[in-house]
Amino acid sequence: MERRFVVDAMLGRLALWLRLTGNDALYSPQTDDNELISTAQREDRILLTSDKDLYRRAEKTGITAMLVRGNVDSEIAQVFAAFGIPARVDPNTARCSKCNGPLTHLKGPDKERVRNLVHEQTYNYYDEFWLCEDCGSVYFQGGYWRNITEYMDRIARMISEMNNQSRS
Ligand SMILES: [Zn+2]
Structure with missing residues (x-):
């Protein structure tokens, strides 16, 4: 079963990294709360939000949702850790960071x-x-590719630190 996401307007960077790591993540900065809820319901998507009220509403509606809080790096690490997403970009499985297309x-x-x-x-x-x-x-794997790899390494380190903390 393919796990898919819909991401609220505050979490644009998260959506970008989900797409690059091969996850189907809908994101549009113009989408309002009602649309996010109805999209999650209609398309059976997990709602990722930084808005507590929206999160509560989603839970009441029976949607799988995650409240994502913190700075951008920790938001990305939290979500990747929660869903077991490897912090690795393979261009052959990545989706378009701009539009979520294949x-x-x-x-x-x-x-x-x-x-x-x-x-x-x-x-x-x-x-x-x-x-x-x-x-x-x-x-293409130009100069920015190194930045992508370095950033994912950093997220991977944050995830392993989070895992160590939760074990101790
Ligand atoms: Zn595209």
Whole structure:
């Protein structure tokens, strides 16, 4: 069974990292509380919220919800720990961080599809790209990839610290 999420307007960074780690996470900053509740019900999604009132309402409605509080890093670590999400980004399973769309892996001659979507230098330099079929965003393992990896390492360390604390 696939676990899917809907994320409230305050948790944009969390939504981004859920998508990059391959989780289906709906997020739109314009979505109001009623829409969040009805989306969670209709699509059987777990509601992640930083709003206590919304959390209580969700629980009364019978929706699976999690109250997520703290700074951004700890919010991400809490949710990953709670749902056993590995803090690792694999571009072959990642979803588009911008729109939650699925990514298509393009390698070798298939990369032709992104020729007009990236700078020429980038196109020539990289052999592999990942294209979002919904919004046309293109991903490749450029300089920012290191930042992604470093950030996930940091979240992984926070999760293992949380686990150690709960054991002792
Ligand atoms: Zn997209």
